[in-house]
Amino acid sequence: MGDRPPGGAVRRIDSPSRRILSSLPLPHPAQTAGLDAKAISRAKLGDIGAFTEIVQAYYARCLRFARAMLVEPDDAEDMVQEAFVRLYRALPRYEERQRFESWLFQILGNCCRTANTVAQRNASRLVTDDALLERIPAETRSDEDALGGWGESVRDALAEVPEHNREIFLLHYVEGFSYDEIERMTGVRQSALKMRVKRASDFLRARLSRETR
Amino acid sequence: MRDSRDFRDNAEPVVRRAIDELRRLPDVSDDAIAKVVSAAAVARVQPAADEPVFPARGRSWGRISAAAGLVAAAAIAGFVVRGTMTPPRSMRLAATTPIAPAAFSAERASEPIVEQFVFKAANARRVALIGDFNRWDASAKPMTRSPDGELWSVSVPMMPGRHVYAFMVDDSLLVLDPRAPKSRDPDLGAEGSVRIVGRP
Numbered sequence: 001m002g003d004r005p006p007g008g009a010v011r012r013i014d015s016p017s018r019r020i021l022s023s024l025p026l027p028h029p030a031q032t033a034g035l036d037a038k039a040i041s042r043a044k045l046g047d048i049g050a051f052t053e054i055v056q057a058y059y060a061r062c063l064r065f066a067r068a069m070l071v072e073p074d075d076a077e078d079m080v081q082e083a084f085v086r087l088y089r090a091l092p093r094y095e096e097r098q099r100f101e102s103w104l105f106q107i108l109g110n111c112c113r114t115a116n117t118v119a120q121r122n123a124s125r126l127v128t129d130d131a132l133l134e135r136i137p138a139e140t141r142s143d144e145d146a147l148g149g150w151g152e153s154v155r156d157a158l159a160e161v162p163e164h165n166r167e168i169f170l171l172h173y174v175e176g177f178s179y180d181e182i183e184r185m186t187g188v189r190q191s192a193l194k195m196r197v198k199r200a201s202d203f204l205r206a207r208l209s210r211e212t213r
Numbered sequence: 214m215r216d217s218r219d220f221r222d223n224a225e226p227v228v229r230r231a232i233d234e235l236r237r238l239p240d241v242s243d244d245a246i247a248k249v250v251s252a253a254a255v256a257r258v259q260p261a262a263d264e265p266v267f268p269a270r271g272r273s274w275g276r277i278s279a280a281a282g283l284v285a286a287a288a289i290a291g292f293v294v295r296g297t298m299t300p301p302r303s304m305r306l307a308a309t310t311p312i313a314p315a316a317f318s319a320e321r322a323s324e325p326i327v328e329q330f331v332f333k334a335a336n337a338r339r340v341a342l343i344g345d346f347n348r349w350d351a352s353a354k355p356m357t358r359s360p361d362g363e364l365w366s367v368s369v370p371m372m373p374g375r376h377v378y379a380f381m382v383d384d385s386l387l388v389l390d391p392r393a394p395k396s397r398d399p400d401l402g403a404e405g406s407v408r409i410v411g412r413p
Contacts, residue, residue: 041385044385045351045384045385046350046351046352048250048254051250051253051254052246052250055246055249055250055253056246059241059245059246059249060238060239060240060241061238063239063241064235064236064237064238064239067239068235077245080249081248081249081252084249084252084253085249085252085253085256087253088253088254088256089253089256089348089349090349092343092349092350092351092381092387093343093349093379093387093405094387095387150230150234151234151237154231154234154235157231158231158235170235172220173220173221173224173228173232173235174232174235174236176219176220178220201224201225201228204227204228204231205225205227205228208227208228208230208231209227
C-alpha cells in the first residue's frame with residue numbers, strides 16, 4: 001500500500017494552501033481535496049508540517065460542514081479544531097486503505113452531533129420554567145432579517161431539517177460523497193440514506209419555493 | 214472512489230440553487246490554521262483535561278458489563294494459557310501473567326499494574342506498543358526484541374480497567390494482537406485489541 005492515498009482521493013498539487021485558502025465561490029467538492037499524497041503518511045509518523053498541509057487542505061470544507069450541521073453555528077471553529085485534534089491523535093491507527101476524507105468527516109460528524117446534543121439539552125433546560133416562558137416575547141421577524149437574502153433563507157430552512165437527514169444531505173450534495181461512501185461511513189443502508197436525502201430535499205423545496213415566489 | 218459526476222445535478226432546480234449556496238467555502242485565515250495545528254500538537258503530547266492517560270477505573274469498567282469483562286479476561290487468560298506462540302522459557306511466565314500480585318484487592322484498585330505485551334514479528338525492524346495509555350504515540354513504548362529475534366516485548370504500568378491497544382510495526386503498519394479480543398472504536402471506527410487489567 002505504501003504511500004498511496006486511500007481511494008485515490010488525495011492528489012498532489014503544487015500549492016495546496018494557496019488553492020484552498022482562497023475563497024472559491026462554487027467549487028465542485030472534488031476540487032478541494034488537493035493534498036500532497038505523502039502528507040498523510042508523514043503525518044502518521046508525527047510530522048507536524050505534514051499535518052499542517054492536511055489542515056490547510058480540509059479546514060474550509062470542515063468549517064462549512066460544521067456551520068451547517070451545528071445548532072450553534074458560532075461553535076463551528078471550535079468543533080473543527082476538536083475534530084482535527086482527535087484526528088491527529090488517532091492518526092497512528094489510521095489504515096491507509098480507508099479513505100482519509102471519509103474518516104475526517106466521520107470524526108467531524110460525531111463531534112457536531114455530540115455538540116448538538118449538548119446544545120439541545122441546555123436549551124431544553126431553559127424552557128422548563130413556565131413563568132419564564134410566558135415572559136418570552138413572541139418571535140417577530142424584523143425587516144432587516146427579512147432582507148437577509150437567499151443565503152440566509154437557505155441556512156434557516158436547512159436548520160429546520162432534522163439532524164439525521166441534514167447530515168446525509170450535506171455529505172452527499174455539498175461534500176460530494178457517494179451513497180456507497182456514506183454507507184461505509186455511517187453504517188446506514190443506501191436505501192435509508194436516499195430516503196433521508198429525499199426528505200431533506202422535499203423540505204427545502206417546499207420552504208424555499210415559498211421564498212422565491 | 215469518488216463518482217466523477219456532480220450529484221447536485223439530480224436535484225430539483227430550487228434545491229440545486231440551495232446546494233450552490235451551501236457549497237460556498239468560507240474564507241480561512243492563516244491564524245485559524247495555526248491555531249488548530251498548535252492545539253493538535255499540544256494534545257498529542259499532553260492528555261486532555263477530561264481524558265486521563267490512565268482511565269479512571271469506574272469510567273472504564275462502566276463501558277462494559279461485569280459479565281463481559283469477566284468473559285474478556287477469561288478469553289485473554291485462555292489464549293495465554295494455551296500459548297498460541299511459544300516465548301523463550303525466560304519470559305514465558307512474564308508474558309502470560311501480570312507482574313503485579315495476582316490477587317487484586319480493592320485498596321490497590323487505583324494503583325498501576327505492570328502488564329507485559331509480547332508480539333511475534335521475526336522480520337520487523339521496529340515494533341512499538343501503542344494504545345490509549347500512551348496517546349497512541351508510536352515513540353512512547355518501543356518494544357525490545359528477544360535474543361532469538363522472534364519476539365518483541367515491553368512491560369507497561371497500567372491502571373486497572375479496559376485498555377485498547379495495537380502494535381506499530383516498522384513505523385507504518387498497525388497490527389492487532391492476534392491473542393486478544395478486538396474492539397471497534399465507536400468514534401473513529403478503527404479496530405483495536407483489548408486488554409483487561411486487574412479484575413473488578
